[in-house]
Every structure is written in structure tokens, then in C-alpha cells.
Amino acid sequence: MKLSKEKIDLAMAREKLTVTELAKRYGVSRSRMNFILNCREVTTVCAGRMADSLKVDVSAILEEV
Numbered sequence: 001m002k003l004s005k006e007k008i009d010l011a012m013a014r015e016k017l018t019v020t021e022l023a024k025r026y027g028v029s030r031s032r033m034n035f036i037l038n039c040r041e042v043t044t045v046c047a048g049r050m051a052d053s054l055k056v057d058v059s060a061i062l063e064e065v
Contacts, residue, residue, distance in 0.1 A: 017054075
């Protein structure tokens with residue numbers, strides 16, 4: 001699955017989150033969160049956890065095919 005950095009940035013803005021705050025919600029370090037955000041190709045579990053952390057549906061943060 002591919003995450004959309006732009007959609008994640010929008011969701012973070014709606015929640016007023018920094019990368020550090022998102023990392024805390026997700027349960028990883030800031031550096032690991034940056035890795036996840038930059039690699040974009042993630043597992044379904046990772047995508048689900050990211051969506052839960054941002055309080056959005058998983059389809060709202062995936063790249064459109």
C-alpha cells in the first residue's frame with residue numbers, strides 16, 4: 001500500500017499535529033515516523049495504525065490508483 005504524503009499532511013493539519021505528536025499517537029520514535037512517512041510503501045497494519053492515529057478512514061490517506 002502506498003501512503004499519500006499530501007493527504008497525511010492534510011490530516012495532520014486538521015488534527016493540529018506535529019510529526020513528534022503523530023509519532024507518540026502511533027507509538028514510535030520521531031525518527032521512525034519520518035522513515036514511515038518517507039518510504040510511503042507500507043503494510044496494511046501500518047496503514048491502519050496511521051489512519052487510527054490521525055482519526056481518519058484508511059482510504060483517506062492512501063494514494064489513489
